[in-house]
Amino acid sequence: MKKWILAMLSVSVLCLLVYFVIGQAENVFADDDKANFHEHDEKYEKHREREEGAAEEGGKLLGWGAVSAALPAGVLLPLRRKAKWITKTFPDAKRFFVSLLKLLTKWHMFIGAAAFALVIAHGILMYFSEGELEIREYLGIIAAAFMGIAAVFGAILAKNKANSSVRSAHVGLLFTAGIFTIFHML
Numbered sequence: 001m002k003k004w005i006l007a008m009l010s011v012s013v014l015c016l017l018v019y020f021v022i023g024q025a026e027n028v029f030a031d032d033d034k035a036n037f038h039e040h041d042e043k044y045e046k047h048r049e050r051e052e053g054a055a056e057e058g059g060k061l062l063g064w065g066a067v068s069a070a071l072p073a074g075v076l077l078p079l080r081r082k083a084k085w086i087t088k089t090f091p092d093a094k095r096f097f098v099s100l101l102k103l104l105t106k107w108h109m110f111i112g113a114a115a116f117a118l119v120i121a122h123g124i125l126m127y128f129s130e131g132e133l134e135i136r137e138y139l140g141i142i143a144a145a146f147m148g149i150a151a152v153f154g155a156i157l158a159k160n161k162a163n164s165s166v167r168s169a170h171v172g173l174l175f176t177a178g179i180f181t182i183f184h185m186l
Contacts, residue, residue, distance in 0.1 A: 076108055
């Protein structure tokens with residue numbers, strides 16, 4: 001099943017890349033009517049504005065996809081800490097809750113890596129669509145950097161699960177990245 005999900009993700013990313021490559025094609029005007037060049041220029045400008053709008057919307061979509069992927073990866077720790085309370089409060093949902101925790105634990109690293117890849121793709125696409133960096137973009141870059149450093153700590157943590165200082169660094173860096181992300185979105 002893991003290979004199937006990876007294959008579906010690969011096909012989805014490939015489709016997005018093909019969509020963006022096709023959407024970035026430029027029209028060539030080979031009209032010999034010299035009197036109407038200004039009309040062609042206006043059509044060309046409208047086409048460029050539409051292209052930039054599509055790239056920006058695609059970048060925003062990737063950004064929200066990154067947020068949507070980061071939340072399931074980030075909810076694992078609070079759910080684990082409240083597991084005893086949740087199973088006592090909702091005893092009928094214990095089986096579902098335990099299977100949810102197992103699923104999140106199994107896919108935590110893959111979901112986190114997908115979220116980080118979406119963040120990088122979002123940043124690149126938004127930079128190419130806007131062409132400039134302002135304070136909002138710098139906040140996003142800082143958040144992505146914290147997320148990348150946290151991923152390194154997460155990889156170390158995967159090999160040594162008992163190390164609480166590495167776990168604290170992983171969670172703290174991701175919390176800091178989340179705060180920068182919130183300010184980036186505002």
